[in-house]
Amino acid sequence: MRRELRILLDEGMGLKVYYELKRRGYHVQSIPVERR
Numbered sequence: 626m627r628r629e630l631r632i633l634l635d636e637g638m639g640l641k642v643y644y645e646l647k648r649r650g651y652h653v654q655s656i657p658v659e660r661r
């Protein structure tokens with residue numbers, strides 16, 4: 626059985642990293658940053 630790699634990015638990672646991982650087919654979620 627093959628398992629899907631799931632990636633959770635914190636707010637320190639740039640959007641370029643997020644979009645590149647998505648483009649390559651990874652399941653990516655990010656932690657939203659609350660601006661005060």
